[in-house]
Amino acid sequence: MQWDALLEKMIAGRWIAGINTSDAIAAAKEFNRHRITGIINYLGEEIKSEDEVESTVKKYMEVIDTISSTHTSADISLKLSQLGQNIDESLARRTYKKILSHASSSNIFVWxxxxxYDKVEGTIDIFLDIGKKGKSGICIQSYLKRSVSDIKRxxxxxxxxxxxxxxxxxPSSIAYSSRELTTKNYYKLMDYLxxxxxxxxxxxxxxxxxxxALRLNKEYKRDITHAMLKGIHNQYAVELAKSGExxxxxxxxxxxWKEYAFRRISEGSNMHLVINSLFENQRI
Ligand SMILES: Cc1cc2nc3c(=O)[nH]c(=O)nc-3n(C[C@H](O)[C@H](O)[C@H](O)COP(=O)(O)OP(=O)(O)OC[C@H]3O[C@@H](n4cnc5c(N)ncnc54)[C@H](O)[C@@H]3O)c2cc1C
Structure with a gap:
């Protein structure tokens, strides 16, 4: 087997559900058995053609319909650069709104x-203009120095x-370059939340x-969710769910899948993390 095909096979089963909507739904259903909700993401970013944006929107519509018809417990999570942000901001706004409205009619949460970093401001603006209260959410990254004010906003x-x-x-002018500082900022932002x-x-x-977070929540009693990526420490996720989280x-x-997989590999920073991630028990 070629290296590419071997890597694809290993990664497909570990970090990525598969190629089709049915693969994502099957993975979510497996997590649902452990009282864990799925957050389904259709891979792709930095899309530069309107045709591709259109087919991405169709795919998300299919995902929404399938979550609904199969009674799966799952949110969806999308990237504005999949929806036309690099082509024309108004296209991204239109397509995001279309997906939100379809998801909302099926009571599906949209992340x-x-x-x-160059997309953060635009993404927050679009979210605050179009996002639906209680039915949509946005990701914020602790490695960016600006995130303190973004979270306040x-x-x-x-x-x-x-x-x-x-x-x-x-660049280090706008981001913390070490894991220690990024983690320290995570604690600060989490405290604020x-x-x-x-x-x-x-x-x-x-x-x-x-x-x-578990300790803080004993004091604050917030409605918090713990989220992890498919394939990383999922047994711990199951234990958390079992304990009522x-x-x-x-x-x-x-x-x-390749771009996503290589991001996971490069952030593992120690190759042994990645090797463990690939070979540790694949079942959750
Ligand atoms: C639900 C969810 C949604 C996300 N959405 C976004 C997003 O929209 N935008 C964005 O920029 N990032 C997103 N991320 C990725 C995130 O930014 C980090 O890159 C990723 O979560 C690793 O950081 P960490 O908090 O786990 O801490 P780290 O300090 O990186 O890792 C802590 C521990 O987790 C394990 N671990 C972490 N990564 C790996 C790996 N690749 N392989 C094996 N073990 C690993 C190791 O045991 C490590 O010691 C998301 C992550 C999650 C969990």
Whole structure:
């Protein structure tokens, strides 16, 4: 077997649900058995043609309809650069609105992923203009220095936030370049969320952060969800769900798996993390 095909096979079963909507739904159903909600993402970003945007929108419509018809417990999560943000902002606004309205009629929650630093402002603006209160949320990255003020702005609008460390590169003038500083900022932002918001998601595989969130929630009693990526520490996610916590798993699927997979590999930073991730027990 060629290296490419071998890698595809290993990764397909680990971090990515598969190629088709039915693969994503099957993965979500498997998590549902453990009282875990899926967050389904159709892979693809930085789309530059309107035809491709249109077929992405169709795919999300199919995902929404299938979640609904199969009674799966799942949100969806999308990137504005999939919806035309790089072509024409009004196209991204139109397509995001269309998906939101379809999802909302089926009572399905819609997340906006956060992408590269140059898209943050535009993504927050579009979310605050179009997002539906209580039915949509947005991701914020702790590696960006601007996130403190972004989180304050979002809190004032009572937005639902998913806090992550951040998966992209950014210049050191605007981003924390070490994991330590990014983690320190995560704690600071999470503290702010506990003090100011009622509902938010702590998205991390960093157990120290999860334990701190659990401790804080004893005091604040917020509606928090712990979220992880498919294939990383999912057994811990199952334990959290078993103990009564609200837990979600992000489930990517689609043909364009390579970019996503290489992001996961590069952030593992220690190759042994990635090797473990590929070979540890694949069942949740
Ligand atoms: C639900 C969810 C949604 C996300 N959405 C976005 C988004 O919209 N935009 C964005 O920029 N980023 C997003 N991310 C990714 C996030 O920014 C981080 O890149 C990723 O979660 C790793 O950071 P960490 O908090 O787990 O901490 P880290 O300090 O990176 O990792 C903590 C521990 O987790 C394990 N781990 C982490 N990564 C790997 C890996 N690749 N392979 C094996 N083990 C690993 C290791 O045990 C590690 O010690 C999302 C993450 C989650 C969980």
């Amino acid at each position: 906006l992923d956060m992408e590269t 979002l809190s004032e609008e009572d937005a639902i936030v998913r806090l992550v460390k951040g998966a992209y590169n950014a 506990f003090r100011n918001l009622h509902r938010f998601t702590v998205a991390t595989h960093d157990k120290e952060i999860t334990l701190k 609200s837990v979600s798993i992000y489930i990517p699927f689609g043909e364009k």
